[in-house]
Amino acid sequence: MNDLFMDFLTSLLPEYQMQIVLYGNGPMLLLIICFLVHLCILIGSPATISLKRWLPVIYTTPFFLLFVFLMTKDHRLLYSAAVTDGRSPLDPLFLLLTVLFVAGYILLSVLILIVSWFRTRELKRKKILLSLLLSLFALFSWFVLVTSLLQMKDVTSRNAMILYFVGYLFWGIALRHLIGKHDLMPDYRKLFHILFQSAPNAILLLDKKGVIREMNPKAKQWFEGIPRRDILSHFQFDDQQNLGDRLALFCQGKEHEAQREVRIYNPSRGYMDLIMGIDLIEGNGEELFVIHLTDATSLKETERRLLESERSYKYLAHHDSLTDLYNRTGLQVQLEQKIEIRELFALVLIDLDHFKPINDTYGHFVGDLYLKHIAHMLTRHAQPGDLIGRIGGDEFVLVISCMDPRIDVNTMVHERLSLLKKHAFNHEGIDIPITFSAGVGLFPKDASDITTLLKIADEAMYRVKRASKMGM
The missing domain is CATH 3.30.70.270 (Reverse transcriptase/Diguanylate cyclase domain)
Known part of the structure; x- marks a missing residue:
């Protein structure tokens, strides 16, 4: 799964690395650590009830600083695509604040869980909080390990970013397993449901037979007007292979690219260019495909216009x-x-x-x-x-x-x-x-x-x- 996730991150269109990092990965990373603190406050309730009023500050502070950086500095200074020798392409101050927020929010989450564990008298709840605390210690240790490897130049900054996200991915999977195992309060399930429903990307859950079990609102919006049973037939790949065959190859380990460009056609919306990622997870005793789709229509249209301009220029020049x-x-x-x-x-x-x-x-x-x-x-x-x-x-x-x-x-x-x-x-x-x-x-x-x-x-x-x- 590590290889699949790394392929997904590193195979994104290289000419749009700056936009993806500054407007995609950066805000998403900040959102993840904000959710982390939020979840710990909710799980630690009622001992942490007084911290709820600080949630607006916890959410707005990193995003406000990100907004200030984007408004006051040239984007090419914030992210230098020319840096390929292993050093971080990010502006040093921007990188420092990002690392401080990530490490600080993880430590804050650990402190919240420690306080909650000491104040809780219920044995089952203590066990749950201890499990969460151990998972956070593991996440923080992973963060420190990757940062140390980066400082010693044993890994490049690009690989370090991938390793950070791998850590968050596995922590999220472990957290989801913990919630299902201990049957936490419905509010927490509702929170994860809200995250699924509010995701900016389209997400589809399919069983091993290729039947769509669930779609989030974004997916329903993109495929509006198409019967659910016909949605998979609207996926168009450059190699003319259909999605069903690609999922079968993925199960057999023959589909080595977990991320591909795909085009879909909806009569009511026209063509959309998407970046498709595939994961295989286990839920309720069965394996499910998770297909997540990112809209790259505007990027691909820009790329097509640039290629057309280049062809036109070459033609006029000759x-x-x-x-x-x-x-x-x-x-x-x-x-x-x-x-x-x-x-x-x-x-x-x-x-x-x-x-x-x-x-x-x-x-x-x-x-x-x-x-x-x-x-x-x-x-x-x-x-x-x-x-x-x-x-x-x-x-x-x-x-x-x-x-x-x-x-x-x-x-x-x-x-x-x-x-x-x-x-x-x-x-x-x-x-x-x-x-x-x-x-x-x-x-x-x-x-x-x-x-x-x-x-x-x-x-x-x-x-x-x-x-x-x-x-x-």
């Missing part, structure tokens, strides 16, 4: 915004890949003739449409493995893969480019012909690098252009 062809940078990346695998190719540099008169006669808007038409024609007649790009205002590049060295490259290029001349650009019934000059550079025959290859193709293109003007 493509021409007018024609959607590769730009100079994009072509260079693609050509470097071809050169790396020593693929034979011909680089054709195409320079449009008379493009300026088109802009002057018809306007830049029509000029842009003319360029897009040429890009469309080049793309339409491209073959697998070809690359097409626009590297200047009226300059295009066509990269033709020629794996067979016996092929006459110049003849192949001529045939490919002649298709452009057959598809004039039509604007409002007027055909605007496509005229151009082109030069070819071969890899690796003419050059073995991109810069030289472009230079050779450029020189060949200008020779064609000059010859065309002299022919006129």
Whole structure:
């Protein structure tokens, strides 16, 4: 169970560690130790009845200090994600106060139970208080042990946090067993029921057959409108495995990840991205699955938007915004890949003739449409493995893969480019012909690098252009 719980804590999305610690684990830890004192006051009643009026102070003091820290200090100073060498990523003062509150509240709980044990005359109650006192001593000893290991740098701060929570987890299980064993007053059961009902996460209790026995209000809210028998079928995992099979593997010890990302769909609420944890406990003589779900929809949506922005940025960085062809940078990346695998190719540099008169006669808007038409024609007649790009205002590049060295490259290029001349650009019934000059550079025959290859193709293109003007 330790391994499962550690996996659950350490496998949370690493890019959100600061938010999880400052807004999740930190407040939850403070809430646990406040509940600890509260429970000891209730269990020690009536000897501790006078301490009930201090409960507001006990609850508000740590949370007030946490609020002050969050409001007065930059979050990156409170939790430095850059610290990975074993030291605590928390601000030293923030860490000190947290440790003092945890240790102080555990000691306060111990003192409350000791006072209650001395003042109680009932033998059964003394036995209960002594059992609780021993469990708290064990918890405090665990806290001191982990803190000592942390100070001696035998464990990292991250592992220490996991060990603290493991201690609280087992103490909570022992406390639950003690309450069931000694049949404490219904008020205590009611308190645990309140904790279950008010939990901010969705919790489902299932039997070994996968039948849902109980759900807390948050779970009922998330699955509202779905029949209880159909809820498990709404769990969607990336590996397409259903929840029933996953629970069976968990029982067999083959499901090593106790925490997974899952998506559920509720017709009335839409899709929700969740972090799902699984535990197996024993209650009333039978084993029950505890499935707890944490809403990560906003975090996953932010992650998706960031990934989409990154893809969009990469696309814009490598493509021409007018024609959607590769730009100079994009072509260079693609050509470097071809050169790396020593693929034979011909680089054709195409320079449009008379493009300026088109802009002057018809306007830049029509000029842009003319360029897009040429890009469309080049793309339409491209073959697998070809690359097409626009590297200047009226300059295009066509990269033709020629794996067979016996092929006459110049003849192949001529045939490919002649298709452009057959598809004039039509604007409002007027055909605007496509005229151009082109030069070819071969890899690796003419050059073995991109810069030289472009230079050779450029020189060949200008020779064609000059010859065309002299022919006129």
